[in-house]
Each structure stands twice: as C-alpha cells, then as structure tokens.
Amino acid sequence: MPKALSALLYLLAATSPLAAQSQVTVTNAATFLDRFGVAPGGLASLFGDFSGFSLTVAAGLPWQTQLGGLQVLVNGVPAPIYAVVPASASNSGQINFQVPAGAAGGTVQVKLNGQVVGQGTMTVNTVSPGIFLLDYNSLQGAILNQDFSVNSISARAKRGDVIQIYGTGQGALQTPVVDGAAPSSFALSAIPPKVYIGDVETTVQFSGVVGYPGFWQINAVVPDRPFITGPTPVVVLLNGVQSNQSTFWVVE
Numbered sequence: 001m002p003k004a005l006s007a008l009l010y011l012l013a014a015t016s017p018l019a020a021q022s023q024v025t026v027t028n029a030a031t032f033l034d035r036f037g038v039a040p041g042g043l044a045s046l047f048g049d050f051s052g053f054s055l056t057v058a059a060g061l062p063w064q065t066q067l068g069g070l071q072v073l074v075n076g077v078p079a080p081i082y083a084v085v086p087a088s089a090s091n092s093g094q095i096n097f098q099v100p101a102g103a104a105g106g107t108v109q110v111k112l113n114g115q116v117v118g119q120g121t122m123t124v125n126t127v128s129p130g131i132f133l134l135d136y137n138s139l140q141g142a143i144l145n146q147d148f149s150v151n152s153i154s155a156r157a158k159r160g161d162v163i164q165i166y167g168t169g170q171g172a173l174q175t176p177v178v179d180g181a182a183p184s185s186f187a188l189s190a191i192p193p194k195v196y197i198g199d200v201e202t203t204v205q206f207s208g209v210v211g212y213p214g215f216w217q218i219n220a221v222v223p224d225r226p227f228i229t230g231p232t233p234v235v236v237l238l239n240g241v242q243s244n245q246s247t248f249w250v251v252e
Contacts, residue, residue, distance in 0.1 A: 024048040024120035030130030037123035043168040043214040047092040048118040063180040080180030128169030129243035141246030142166040156249040194237040
C-alpha cells in the first residue's frame, strides 16, 4: 500500500475542520460529520478538550487499546487506538480509533492514566460509508489510479481504468477480523456498495478491508463516457446510505 495512504490514518488531526469543543464528539474518521455516525469495525475520530499527553501514533499492528496513556471505552469495551493528538489553542484533542466490531450505540469514555477525562455518547449504525479526502478544499478523494499512483491533477485516471477508493464505515465483513488487527487476506464486505462516478453507476470489482483495521477499499471501473473528464465527483451508496462526496481527476 502506498505510503501516502498509510500515512493518511495518522494525519487526520492535521486536516480536521473541527474547532475545540466542550464535550466529547465521535464521528466517522473519513467525514468528521455527526450525521454519518460510525459503523462497527470502522474507523472513528473522537474530539474533546483533553490534554496532558503527547502526539502519539501506533507503532505497528495489531493496534493496542492504550496509547500514550489514553484509553477509549465503548460501552465499557476498550477500543484499539491508532493515533492521539492533544488539544491546542485552535483544535480539540483528538483520538483516532477503531469501533469494536460488536459495538452498539451508547456511551464512550476517555481515560488518561486510568482517570476519566472525557465522556459522551455516540451513534452506531449498521453502515456509515465515508470516503477519505486528501484535500478538504477540492474534495480530492484518497484514490489510487490503475497503476497504483495517487490520483491528482497531475496523475489522472483514464476512462475504462479501475480505480481504488479508500474509506471506512463498511460495516460487517464476510469473514470477521479481530479488532485492531489487519486481515490476513482480503476481507470482503458483507454488504456490496454501489459507486457513482459522474452520476453514472459503475461496476464494482472489489469491496473489503485491506492493509489496516477498518480501512475500506473499493475497486471501481471509471465509466467510458466522454463527459467524464477533469475533476469528477465520486459517491458511494451502501445499504441505502450515501457517503460524502469526493472527487478525482480523469484524463481529458
């Protein structure tokens, strides 16, 4: 997997549009939007006014349930953590974690060295499709071209090519994976998604978790339509729930 995408998991705080808050808020790690909720096994970002720790990222897999002295408890169950960022003058403290596969909606609690420093509630849905963005201004999606280069204005996909879209919130997998661990092979999503590129429903060749816990990959064909060119919108529909919109670049 390209370093640009693996590093994405540890850079969410730098791109988060959320300012400091007085209460703990949990969102889909790809969208940062409350309305998407989170999905069991997916990646989530927790925000709150807590500090007293240093920026820390998981050293490797499997992810542990304590990082930098911090723990996240979902209905009392410790969650695997992959990055923690202390609060600053302009941003909330942030914890990026995997929602336990058996989680339901309820309470979330943050502990620092065994002491409760934040708590609240979170919404857990069957699915919560979100596409990671590399740029929040242009909505550039975390998307690879057929040659595995990162899609951009200078590295564009071709019509008829297969692109890889990266997100989270896919919900259940056909073969369950231990929380915090990467699948030993491709773990197919139980619910197949629909992908719309330039408002055209396209062929999905693969949908599942690869490389990292909760890191959802969708392989989709770029429709061979002449109007699909330049910056092109991409959305995913999963079990009737629409993802955030992203864009990618297609050869003109």
